[in-house]
Amino acid sequence: MVVAAVACAKSARVLRNALLLKGRTGHVAGKVRAANTGATAPGHQQYCLQLVRKRDYEGFLSSLLLPPEFRSPVFALRAFNVELAQVQDLVSQKTIGLMRMQFWRQLIEDIYSDNPPHQPIAIELWKAVRKHKLTKRWFLRIIDEREKNLNENVYRNIQELESYAENAQSSFIYLVLEVLGVKDIHADHAASHIGKAQGIVTCLRATPYHCMRRKVYLPVDICMLHGVSQEDFIRGNHEKNLRDVIFDVASQAHVHLEHARSFCKNVPSKAYPAFLQTVVLDDYLDRIRKVDFDVFHPSLQKRNTMLPFYLYIRSWRKIY
DSSP, X not given: OHHHHHHHHHHHHHHHHHHHSOOOOOOOOSOOGGGGSOOOHHHHHHHHHHHHHHHOHHHHHHHHTSOHHHHHHHHHHHHHHHHHHTHXXXXXXXXXXXHHHHHHHHHHHHHHTTOOOSOHHHHHHHHHHHHHOOOHHHHHHHHHHHHHHTTOOOOSSHHHHHHHHIIIIIHHHHHHHHHTTOOOHHHHHHHHHXXXXXXXXXXXXXXXXXXXXXXXXXXXXXXXXXXXXXXXXXXXXXXXXXXXXXXXXXXXXXXXXXXXXXTTTTSXXXXXXXXXXXXXXXXXXXXXXXXXXXXXXXXXXXXXXXXXXXXXXXXXXXXX
């Protein structure tokens, strides 16, 4: 326990020190509207970093362990992802949500037209796109999938949930791989499976919150298989058939992680930092297993203080 405590303290110091490091930015050329504002690039970087720190703390920790020169563009990508992810919860009307999605779609079009608006995330994304030649299609896939999700349609089966995860989560990882300069089919296959696992785990983790809003997004076919209704989840039941549903869904996330790791011998080592989110997924799947797949267990709502240590060790060992 003493050794673990010392290691955890060391990893925490490493992460804090990493936060102080400035990621290098490429030379910014061309005329943009942002140039007339007098705002400094570090201010834009700090805005993205703080937004991610507040809204995606696990992604924040993972990004701190990236090589310094890649942190700023990845924080910009995560800030973009955060903004899209929270639209559904922040708007009360679908029309407003659609307008916000159109704003981000137009923002991406402007970035690729070399004319980003005066907005911190837009400016940082513009720099990342220019420096790392990021693929426009991945941005638009994320936006399109998030927009479709505004309909709040339930997933009829696990395949529909996986399709959502591929478009919304895997596309994000593809962009991170491009930032890292990785062009490898094995890395892409691993990213696809990790993104699907991410989407499934996110659905599980959000289930208590959704149930409070009288919404259930767990795959209908699995619920029917175990004789569970949406109302059973909304009531917060802890019965075995509900836990069987969670077990089946969690097992599918585990399968995707195992598939992703089956490519590890062929994935370039420089791609591994893009896959550090697997630490977070493993942590949640392990904790939900320990509470017998009771998705409403209070311990699952608490932040794991050992997570920085786990991330540091996995990064140091260069495994995912």
